[in-house]
Amino acid sequence: MKVDYIRLFEYIIAKLTEVVMPIYEYNCPFCREKFEKLQRRADEQPACPRCGKPAKRSVSVFAGATDTAGSGCAGSAGSGFG
Numbered sequence: 001m002k003v004d005y006i007r008l009f010e011y012i013i014a015k016l017t018e019v020v021m022p023i024y025e026y027n028c029p030f031c032r033e034k035f036e037k038l039q040r041r042a043d044e045q046p047a048c049p050r051c052g053k054p055a056k057r058s059v060s061v062f063a064g065a066t067d068t069a070g071s072g073c074a075g076s077a078g079s080g081f082g
């Protein structure tokens with residue numbers, strides 16, 4: 001029995017993209033609308049669901065992950081203030 005490797009490969013890639021496909025956070029510079037969108041390609045620029053103008057990608061997803069860095073930053077700022 002011949003195994004169809006190409007179809008198998010395509011199936012694996014399709015499954016991987018389902019899992020890995022990232023959700024990007026977008027900010028609309030015109031109406032301040034915030035929304036999340038699944039993007040296959042990072043360079044895609046979706047339209048704002050509220051005003052229809054091109055939205056900008058936000059990096060706040062990464063900022064939220066670094067929670068410990070925020071407390072250290074606040075400590076140094078407090079010493080400078082006092």
Ligand SMILES: [Zn+2]
Nearest residue numbers: 028031048051
């Ligand atoms: Zn908008």
